Amino acid sequence: MPELPEVESIRNRLRSGTESHPSLLGNLFLGVEIRWLRSIAYPTAQEFQSQVVGQTILELNRRGKYLIFHLSDSYLIVHLRMSGDISVISKGDLVRQHDRIVFHLNDGLRLVFNDARKFGRIWLVHDPLQVTGKLGPEPFSVELTNEVFYSRLTAVKRQIKPLLLDQTFLAGLGNIYTDEALHLAQIHPLCLSNQIDSLQSSRLLACIREVLEEGIRRQGASIDWVYRGGDFQNYFRVYKRTGQPCPTCGTLILRIMVGQRGTHYCPQCQKL
């Protein structure tokens, strides 16, 4: 499910609180129910359970698509993969079918990791780099200048779409925002990275930032039964719009497979 904007929206919600629950900052873990063993990536379920209990949530951060809970003695790191979601429920609420991990907090609150497809993973580590160490730059990092981005693009010879999906190249883009950014930048998804000139490269970086910002502003995209809350799905230019007119030129949007991912683009605006 979630790409950078959805994870950022979840982080903001948990950190600031909503009308139905307070901020999680300062809250304490009283217990953990592990309903699906493999959701815990590290350490063992037993160690995870005993180590997390008694710790306080000091801060909530995001790195790429990872949600990072800074606890009093370690870091709880969550990756939602395809169908994961994490939310707070209160006393009367029942545990649902796909709730995999249930954290019991103060005041009868529970923090629930729900994941229909069971791809999501949770780590408890002392050094977050153990999990996020191989990630590429954050898209909004000031260190990521046009020059740096261009040199990273041209350092390899890869199809641009799979390259943008590669989290060691750039952290946070997924299938939706990649298709949207390439359309905005007018670059064909199969274009080779070393054939992009420095002008196109700068435009691409600006477009990536623009679609991510719009996604965050709209609190992410809600599709199917998975993530809820955002409305960016109503503003897609190409994603899941096969056969519908391109918002720029009216040409019908095509769908092809690129690196085994459904890929949507405008054959008029995005020429190879």
Add this chain to the structure above:
DNA sequence: CACGAGACCTGTTCGC
């Protein structure tokens, strides 16, 4: 090195 296929999983939608 770059790419494709398969695995990990369950649920929904599509096509006949």
Add this chain to the structure above:
DNA sequence: TGCGAACAGGTCTCGT
């Protein structure tokens, strides 16, 4: 209506 195939926001590993 029914049923199997295709497809889904992600990432890892293996073979070529």
